[in-house]
Amino acid sequence: MEKDINKQLETIGRGVVEIFPEEEFIKKLTSSIAEDRPLRVKCGFDPSAPDIHLGHTVGLRKLRQFQELGHTVVVIIGDYTAMVGDPSERSKTRPQLTHEQTMENAQTYLDQVGKVVMQERLEVVFNGEWFAKMGLADVLRLTSKMTVARMLERDDFALRFKDGSPIAISEFLYPLMQGYDSVMVRADIELGATEQKFNLIVGRALQGDAGMEQQVCITMPVLPGTDGVRRMGKSLGNYIGVDEEPKEMYGKVMSVPDSVMRQYFELLTDCSAEEIDHLLSDKTHPRDAKAALASRLVGMYHGADAARKAAEQFDRVFRQGKMPEEIPAAAIPGDLMHDGKAPIIELLREAKLVSSNSEARRMVRQGAVSVNGDKVKDIEARVPVANGTIVRVGKRRFASVDLV
Numbered sequence: 001m002e003k004d005i006n007k008q009l010e011t012i013g014r015g016v017v018e019i020f021p022e023e024e025f026i027k028k029l030t031s032s033i034a035e036d037r038p039l040r041v042k043c044g045f046d047p048s049a050p051d052i053h054l055g056h057t058v059g060l061r062k063l064r065q066f067q068e069l070g071h072t073v074v075v076i077i078g079d080y081t082a083m084v085g086d087p088s089e090r091s092k093t094r095p096q097l098t099h100e101q102t103m104e105n106a107q108t109y110l111d112q113v114g115k116v117v118m119q120e121r122l123e124v125v126f127n128g129e130w131f132a133k134m135g136l137a138d139v140l141r142l143t144s145k146m147t148v149a150r151m152l153e154r155d156d157f158a159l160r161f162k163d164g165s166p167i168a169i170s171e172f173l174y175p176l177m178q179g180y181d182s183v184m185v186r187a188d189i190e191l192g193a194t195e196q197k198f199n200l201i202v203g204r205a206l207q208g209d210a211g212m213e214q215q216v217c218i219t220m221p222v223l224p225g226t227d228g229v230r231r232m233g234k235s236l237g238n239y240i241g242v243d244e245e246p247k248e249m250y251g252k253v254m255s256v257p258d259s260v261m262r263q264y265f266e267l268l269t270d271c272s273a274e275e276i277d278h279l280l281s282d283k284t285h286p287r288d289a290k291a292a293l294a295s296r297l298v299g300m301y302h303g304a305d306a307a308r309k310a311a312e313q314f315d316r317v318f319r320q321g322k323m324p325e326e327i328p329a330a331a332i333p334g335d336l337m338h339d340g341k342a343p344i345i346e347l348l349r350e351a352k353l354v355s356s357n358s359e360a361r362r363m364v365r366q367g368a369v370s371v372n373g374d375k376v377k378d379i380e381a382r383v384p385v386a387n388g389t390i391v392r393v394g395k396r397r398f399a400s401v402d403l404v
């Protein structure tokens with residue numbers, strides 16, 4: 001364990017928004033060093049959608065720093081909290097998921113979290129381990145720990161109540177469930193994004209009620225999505241997944257607005273302040289700074305060779321206006337064809353260039369679809385297709401037809 005408390009304070013404090021109460025944090029670190037006892041640092045992830053994105057890695061990278069300092073990280077996979085859905089910054093109730101859906105999503109989280117945190121000094125638990133065993137009497141005891149008035153102190157609940165927007169009773173349970181997780185894993189510290197502050201404080205309150213030493217709360221900044229405005233999220237379509245293909249990740253980073261470049265460098269990389277200042281100064285073209293960021297991020301999650309190839313393909317397609325050297329083949333069933341033509345919406349779906357028919361229709365209407373270089377703007381269109389036909393969606397998605 002790192003014995004220099006000043007080094008620990010400097011490392012942990014870098015890039016965080018708030019540590020509260022700070023005096024308790026210093027006491028915990030002091031005791032931890034004196035007793036050679038790792039602190040238990042909790043962070044929860046709700047698998048409400050498959051895959052994690054770069055926004056998730058802001059907290060994961062801080063967890064990795066705690067591990068490197070000698071502390072134990074407790075990652076909670078919220079298979080039960082995900083079924084409720086975190087109401088933070090939500091203007092309406094989230095659609096509820098089944099437990100089967102959350103468990104399917106959870107597997108991808110487990111696979112991808114390991115790309116950032118170390119396997120040593122790591123505990124992974126599902127909060128279904130305790131919530132699945134609770135009966136109605138247990139739930140009632142938990143709900144008695146919080147008043148409706150206290151819940152309505154949350155900005156998101158207060159705004160929805162004022163506007164007359166529905167608030168499900170289940171949403172009131174979410175902060176209590178997240179807080180109860182802290183009791184069950186005996187967390188010394190809980191890490192969360194800034195909008196999680198209310199939930200983190202509930203954890204402190206429930207630990208105090210249980211006669212435990214209360215956790216210290218650390219909030220992290222929220223990463224803007226590729227639109228540069230809203231927080232990164234899969235439901236908003238402005239995310240960069242850590243498991244995305246290298247060329248897709250590289251291209252998405254290159255599309256990020258210049259205004260959020262500093263946040264991306266500071267929150268997602270280990271670049272020094274001096275290096276970031278140089279890359280974002282007048283001495284460096286913004287495109288070159290963005291390329292440096294894209295290469296670094298792809299290299300972190302896919303390796304240096306993949307980063308080099310992604311950069312070469314991006315330059316070939318976007319700077320030189322050429323086709324990619326390698327275009328993935330898409331197996332298209334022959335019975336989709338009639339008189340040598342295929343419905344454009346079904347073609348895009350079968351080629352796996354879109355995730356749904358609605359996305360296919362949206363991309364066609366936006367003029368983002370082409371077949372052998374010819375744009376397709378009619379969602380009812382039937383287009384000529386043969387082996388080797390090149391289908392393109394947007395700037396980065398290509399497929400070469402292989403009729404089967």
